[in-house]
Amino acid sequence: MGDYNVFHNMPWSGSYAIYFFVIGISAAMFFFSALSWYRTEFQVIRKPAFYISFVLLAGGGLLLIDDLTQPLRFLNIMNPAYLNFASPLAWGGLNLISFGLVSVAYFMMMRKNDEETSRKLAVLGALLALGLPIYTGFDLTVHQNRPVWNTPLMPVLFVALSLLSGAAVATFIAKGEKLLKMLRTFMLWSAGAVAAMLVSLLGTTAYGGSTSELTFMFMTSGTLGAIFLGLGILVGTVAPIAVLLTAYGRQQSGMMTAAGLLLVGGMALRYSILIGGQIVQSYF
């Protein structure tokens, strides 16, 4: 009673979580489009997956730029005299731009039916797409003062979340038993990997010292509990795994149910991880 402190805002708001979600799906959809050159079952979604990827990339880019307080200065990211390569954001900016350029080139080559160049661009684009969730993970990991964020799990967790959300979206446009079977495998394995990483994350957070312990409390029994534990883990990870393991989960309708839950979970997890790392320090 009677204590006084200045109130601090969380620097990164929930809109970053939407960006992480959107860009993760975009990366995975490009990956599936690229995969279609090497796996016949993916051929049917080659173009739609690419279009979804491109639209989400454009939307995510605009969202990111809009979130800057000086939106037009996003061009500074492309100024070699300014770039600070110690910052993952600088690498992320370059990754995003090069992925956009490769996506445009890939689209042009597909339209020209130049199969050989399309294949090469697909591989290059898939590698750059992989860089997107990795860099978003590093964006968080490098902040040594933030519990939950400052763990080597983040880039890997974001790759798994990207694959999971992308496979979930692809389920809605997929045709053919072989492809659905493949997407089910993708969803199961990536959701399993996310679940394993979350157990590890919860463990290290609960035993990570006073700030981490407080963050753990906020994320489980505190203000974020319903989103993180409820939506993120139970509804969005455990329930879809359970659905996918049943006979119903092998049918397209069952897979779509699981996919919807995975998308809810993917968003909830990204949001709670983003906000969870910032709650405690806002009181310091």
Add this chain to the structure above:
Amino acid sequence: MSELRISPIETRGVPGKKRYAMVIDLRRCIGCDACMTACKAEYDVPLGVFRTWVPYKVVGKYPTVRKMFLPRLCNHCDDPPCVRACPVGATFKVDDGGFILQHYERCIGCKACMASCPYNARFMLPKHRTYTDITRVVDKCTFCHHRVIQGLVPACVQTCVGRSRIFGDLNDPASEVSYLVSTQSTQVLRPEEGTKPHVFYIGADRNHTEIGRKIYDPQDVMESERAAFNKNS
């Protein structure tokens, strides 16, 4: 301390270079907030944000209670995470002096530096300001770089009525800050982050300098005040 240097950016103990630091003697702080006022006046710091602020905690048991003040500001870390985090080099460290400053015209407003600062020392300037046209970029305490290079001390140090704030070159063995840091028991905030902060406290209470469990169950009145406070930001 120089044997603890692990990063080439660190300048404490480097011969021929200045390394400015502040010592805050909490036994002398009376919580008059003159430092906050001087800082606000010096920089036209807008409402709702602070380059320096003085939180307090009421400690003890009635009737022997007292207010513990803990003046806060940018710690001008020797290994600053904000400099690493900025993607466009808008935040930089002045090699000779150790000031952490901003290139305002470069700042894109991504708030990565704010996320990386363990001390909440950085803030976003609002859209409108009364006298200054630097807006919508990140700002922070500069250790009054413009005054120090002219041989003056920072505004908060000059105005401190209790002489609680002492400023000087830690690399100069004859300076008052060197004397205080080497002879008194001093603490820094959040040393576990490895940032090597250069604001040293004499007489700080760990109950005050660490994040307490009480925040998990904040009083309703605090939350309503926070909501009211954030309305303008």
